[in-house]
Each structure stands twice: as structure tokens, then as C-alpha cells.
Amino acid sequence: MFESAEIGHAIDKDAFDAEEPLLREALLEAQYELRQQGRFAVIILLNGIEGAGKGETVKLLNEWMDPRLIEVSTFDRQTDEELARPPAWRYWRKLPPKGRIGIFFGNWYSQMLQGRVRGEIKNAQLDQAIAGALALEQMLCDEGALIFKFWMHLSREQMKARLKTLQDDPLHSWRLSPLDWQQSKTYDKFVRHGERVLRRTSRDYAPWYVVEGADEYYRSLTVGRILLDGLQAALKAKTPRLPQPHAAPLIASLDERGLLDSLDLGQSLDKDDYREQLATEQARFSGLMRDKRMRKHALIAVFEGNDAAGKGGAIRRVTGALDPRQYHIVPVAAPTEEELAQPYLWRFWRHVPARGRFTLFDRSWYGRVLVERVEGFCEPADWLRAYGEINDFEEQLSEAGVVLVKFWLAIDQDTQLARFKAREKIPFKRFKITEDDWRNRDKWPLYREAVEDMVDRTSTEIAPWTLVEANDKRFARVKVLRTINKALEAAFAAD
Template sequence: MFEAAELGHKISKAEYKTRAPLLREALLEAQYELKEQARFPVVILINGVDGAGKGETVNLLNEWMDPRLIDTHAFAEAGAEEALHPPMWRYWRALPAKGRIGILFGSWYTDPIHRQVAGKGDAARLNSQLDALVRFETMLAEEGVLLLKCWFHLSKQAQKQRLSELEQDPRTRWRVGERDWANLKQYGRFRAVAEQVLMRTSTGAAPWVVVDGEDERYRSLTVGQLLLDALRQRLAQALPSHALCAPLRPPLDGVRVLDRLQLLQPMSKADYGHELETLQGRLNALSRHPKLRERAVVLVFEGNDAAGKGGAIRRVTAALDARHYRVHPIAAPSEDELAQPYLWRFWRRLPKRGKFALFDRSWYGRVLVERVEGYAAEADWLRAYAEINDFEQQLHEAGTLVLKFWLAIDADEQLKRFQAREQTGFKRFKITPDDWRNREKWPQYAEAVHDMVERTSTPHAPWILVEANNKYYARIKVLRSICSAMEAQLG
């Protein structure tokens, strides 16, 4: 894959002086059109061998275009704050909004490649990581992101010469260190691993472009023209039409997962009080367990309107130190959130190790309310099942305990609670016209919940179905489930 970049591509000074100003002008014009349309973001990955001109290219793009509309991020080894989160957390936070360009100097490929070169990984783990990255990039493409992946290449001899030139010049000597020379000694292994990575992750949605880094003028025009062509092509396209999808089929006998639940479970107020005190004490002790410093806890609360999510959340937080948890009530996305891929706003709310995050509604809105109300196209909510499973798999692999609760009540119980809220002054704020309107779509929501549970209940993040007609029973089941899961994880 790298042979074509070793053909000695060159651009003369005269040709560069003719082409560069025209390219710069066209890039700036396309950048402003991108800002004006604000239909999609652009992400440019800058990876490759040391000394191949990656830094100079990043600087040049910021010089040729308006840097106020460019978000440039240089990724080194994960810092203390980043190490407390799943590995992809820092990259999600760096994604640009629609209408902007994000340049990622070093990217999600850097760590897998360097670990493999250093002998700290195995082939199976690397392939698993690469498969996950392909799915991630496919998701970005589906979300409308224009992703350009540039790999800057040099032959070993050219890299050695480049490092020597940089080291001999007092103005650039600081850019070459012992690590660069050590990496040169590993050139053969680095090249082999890099070629394997590029071949496996160059896809139709996000192909790699190998850039010959030996000639500065050739390199600069190549990257600039690549960006310009991609921008012009995307800006000229109409809004994408969504593909037709094979419909999900309901069970032939009409029986869904929630139909098997006995929604009214017995529990007296006296028993509830005793159990509540015991379980909250148990949870408080678990929240201070030394091993929790290496883990995070994510609790997801979904359910029918008026099913008691808020009450269950309050009984959980009452057992925790307020410094160690955050409750995230999820409503319709803001304008800033709509300018990003769907899961972006949830990645930003993930807890660090040792902390809890409680989501009052969550990323499942895409396959529930957005599906039923038509806010998401069928193709978008259908692919969301796999994207959510990937998201939760990453949390699990990073040591996060993910517990998902569906609080279920029947239609009669919901009606009673709606009417009680309307008649009680301090509860009236809880009932809205949307609640009554959603109730009219009970069958559609029931079908969506069935598909959600069936397609996203996994061994590492199973759905816990809570029979919630009796609020006392539901709260106790939630607390008991959390305690049992934490004890299993923490030992």
C-alpha cells in the first residue's frame, strides 16, 4: 500500500507558486460555504511516520483557511483525566460541530498501532480494536460526517535523512528526541503494522489516502486538493435520501417480552420501609468500596410515563454521597447537540472512575420516542441498535458497570397516576399534554420497547425489567439489583 508513496513524487517551485494561491483561495471559499450550509462537519485524521510533515501540514491548513472555523487537536498519550474514562471518550469530545472542520493530529489509530509495535498487544486484540473503529467510522459517515484519513509516509532512508536535517537545524532541533530515533530502529515493524491497519480500515465510507511526505510542495498540494475535492463534492450533494429498510417483524403470536410480566407485585409499606433502609445502607457501603476507584457506574432509567423513574432515582441517590454522582435528565437535544452525532451528548456525560451517573431517560430515546414520533428516519433508528450495543460494549471493556432498568406499568395504572397528578398541586408539574398524547400511542411504544429489549439486552448490559404497578416493589427491586450487581463486580 505504501509503494506508490515511494515513487519520488515532486512538484517544482514554479508549479507550486502557480497552484498554491489558487488552491488556498478555493479552500477558503469552500470553508465559508461549509459554514454557511452547516449541514455536516469535516474530520481530518493526520497520522503517519515521524518526520513526514504531519505538523507542517496541520499548520499549513490553519494558515490557508480561517483558523476560527477549525478545531485542531493533538493527541499524545492519555493524560490523568483521560485515563479515568473509556479510551474513545477524548476523541468523541474532539468531534467538530456541523459547519466546522476538525483536524485530529494523531487519532484513534495511534494507540493500537504503537501498542502493537511495542509488543504490548496481540493480533486478536488488534483486529478486535480495528473492527470497532471501522464500525465507529461507519457510524460517523451515517451521521453525515465527512471523514478524511491521511497517512503520511516516508521510506526508512528518507525518514533518517529528515530527522538528521531537523536535528542539525537549531530552529528545529527541539522537534527530534530520543523517541524519534528509537522509532526509526523499529521502522520495519512499524511499517508492517501500519500497513495491516490501513488495509483493514480503509473502507468505502472512510478510505485512507497515503501521502508521500518527502517533497513538501507535493505533500501540501496533495492534502489541500484532497480536502477541496471532498468539500466541493459533498457541498454540491443534495440532502441524502434514506435507504429503504426491511421492516422488523412482530412475533407471530403477538406476545411481547413485557406481556409476561406480572406488573402488580405485593409489598406493604412496612416491608418497604425495612427493605429500603437495609438496601440503602448496603449501597452506601458499596459506593465506598476501594475497588470502585477502578470502575464507574452508569445507571439507565427508562419506562412508561409515570412509571416511577424519578422516585426510583431519588431512593438511589439518597444512599450516595452527592459528590460522587450526577443525575442527567435527558430531554430533546439542544441546538448544539443536534450539530453532533447522536451519541455525542451521552459520551460527554460519562462518569470518571469511582463515580456514578444516573440517566433519567437516555440514548434509548432514538429507538423509542424518536422512532414512534417520527423524529428519526427508519434507517437511523434501525442502525441505532448496533451503535448502542457498541457504545455499551466500550463502557464495559473500560470497567464501567452498566445497569439498565425498564420500569413497566399497565395502561390502567398509568391513567390512575395521570389523574392523581392533575389533582395534586405539588405533582401537577409532572403531567404535560405530551404525556396524554403519548398515551394514545401505547401500542406503538409497546412494540418499540419489545424491539429495544430484544436487540440491546446483552451479557454485559442486560435490561432489568421492573414490575412497577407497586411503587414500593419497584424501588426495592432497583436497589437490590444495583447492590447485587456491584457486589458481583467488586467481590
């Protein structure tokens, strides 16, 4: 969920200086239009890792926009008046009216996360708080609010470096309370519980936007840009009522660097290493599948990837280690008539393996947020809500002991072109290349955006995505098998 926000996004000062005045002007204009229309209120929630620039972002938004039309509320210690009333009262009294913007700094999410990290509440109580937050936000949206939720993020190392800088600078050290320092120790807890909260509360009408906070310029432009896009879309909306689903990607990469760029596609294995490592991993896999601890689990492997990335070959190397009775391959193509008459996930639920069994999906439920999104086979509202539905689905699998590994096999455009051409020349491979493949290739940037969005929204602790550098097929196949083996071993160890 935080993958794209840990790759070192940065924008240089010149680019920032060139962009900032235009963004400012557009934001101001949107703000006046918001007041003019008076149709809806805007609520901005700021959460995330300490030191990731939450405070600076608030300051900046106040500088950029007309501060008379923004109210910043910090919810720190409760006042006597607040303590004497239901907990939500403090938020209600600070709600911005229609036409205005309210920034909630230290909001309901901060409270539930701090409580969970400190161990004052358990997961069941956290889930109750999450249900309360969802009900509140749903109601606010039904009543005409536009909600932006920002999670300002830092990797563990980035946070440590940042806290150190702040500490060294006496002018800034006032920003760090003892609690903040505690977070530095409990970073892992904060991120783990944060992921649970984000996974369950990212909804089409109020999604989370995760922003990498290390670089000031990148962070500022990204937040400003997301706000501007969302505001303009809502201001232009023809329907009299919000909520509109937010269509912006979860993570806008203004620096033109995405998760897929961060892959080193040059990685490869020579033939001998490949043979040896493949044999080792296959033997290990075969042993794990026969392990008696496997009776408590099932295994699902999802294969997605660029056309010609080598999904079929990788799948064969996985199944090659097993007896055919041990696994079941589900090739996913266009839905049948029977499947079309059911809710989208039905065709995948029917293939959920029993305990002890293994199912490979050659393409999967992610079709909805990949091909269906890019080709327009479903409405934006459908694929936007699919992320949440998929996370719910995978959480149910995980809770039932299913080990779920998800692979995106990534190649670059040159490699794809070479493979397409090769396929055309080899008679028995010609059936593998169609007009569709060439058409999809033209949509490379759209697919790329959909893939990064998918990973950011559905890579979770319980079901992480593994990006597989697949320019070299040998490297890819070994990485796939090794990842499956590690996942099984981790699950067995946790029993």
C-alpha cells in the same frame, strides 16, 4: 438478546392451519416476483441452538416455496476441492444468482462459533472472523443481495427437553452428532459467544432475527412471516439498489405475547417490608460505593419507562443512599443547539463518569429508538443503525470498567390512567402531566413494540436490561436498588 425467545411463544394448531395457506401463497407469489424482477438475490443464513428446528425450517421452506428456485447448501466438512482453496471459496461457489434464493445452513457463523466454543480460537480471532463476515455481507448487500439471518433459539431447559425427546425417538436420533451433544453441555458458552457475534454483526442491512424454536407452529409462521415481509418490502422498493435497511422488528411475536406480557405486574411490597428492605439495600449500596474496589469502576444507571411509571421516585431512593458529591444526575430532554451540531451519542459521551463516580441518566441514548422512532423525529435508517451504535458504545464503557445497569419501569395502562388523573388533582403535581403525556398514551402499542425491540436488540451480557414491574412503586424501588447492588458485587467479584 435472547430474552424474547425464552418466554414460551406458542401458536395452536388451528391458528396455524388457518394462517399457513395464505402465507404459502404469498411466499410463492413473492418468489415468482423475485425471479421476474431478477434485481437481487436472497441469502438466508440459519444458525442457533441445536434442536431449535433449523433443519425443519429448511425443509418447510422448501415445501412452501418452489424448490426449483431455492438452493439449500450445507457446509459441513470441507471437501478436498474446498480445502485446497481459501476458506470463503465454498461460499462463493454456492451464492444464489439474482432472482433466486440460497439457504446457507452451517455457514461462516457456525464455523467461527464452533471454533470459539471448542477453544480453538480466542476472542481476538473471533473478532477477526466477525470483521470478515461483516465485510463479506456488506459487499454482498452492496452488490444487490437481500440477507436474512435467523438465530433459532431455545432456553437451556427447552434444549434439554428437546434433545431428550429426539433421543427417545429412534426415527429422529440420526440428527444428533456427537458435536450436538457437546453443545448440550456447552450451551452456556455457545450462547455467550453467540451473543457477542450477534451483537457485532446485527446491522441495519443484515440484522439477526432471533426466533424461539420450541413450538413448531410458532417457529414456522414466524420465519415465514419475516421472510415474506422482508421480501415484499424489497420487491416494492422504488430505489434501484439494495441494501435497504430491514425495518421488521427483530422478533415478531405472532402469538401476541411479548416480553412485557411476561412480567407479573401484580408483584408488590407492604409498607413494613418496603421500609426494611429499602433500608437494607440503601446501606448495602452506600457501602459498595465506598468500597475501594469501586476505584477501578464507574457506575451508570439508565432509567427509562412508561410515563408516570415512577422513574423520579426510584432515582431519589437510589441517590438517597449517597452523599450528593458522589453522583451526578443527567436529565435528558430535547437536545440543545450545541448537542444538535454533534453526532447523536456525543451528548451522552460527555457525561460518561470517571472511575469511582456514578451517573444516573433520567432517560438516555435510548430516546433514539423509543420516542424518536415512534414520533418520527428521525429516519428509520437512523434508528435502525442506532442499535449497533449503542451496543458499540456500551461495549466501550464495559471494557473501561463501567458497570452499566439499564432499567425499564413498566406499568399497565390502567395504572398509568389512575396516576395521570391523580396528578391532575394534586396542585403541586399538576406540572408533571401535559398534553404530550395523553398523546403518548394513545401510542401505547407503538411504544410497546419499540420497547420490546429495544430490549431484544440491546440487552447484552455486558449491559443487560432489567424490566422492573412498577405498578407497585415500593416493589419497583427495591428491585432497582437490589439490581444495582448485585451488578456492583458481580463486577467486584470478577476483578
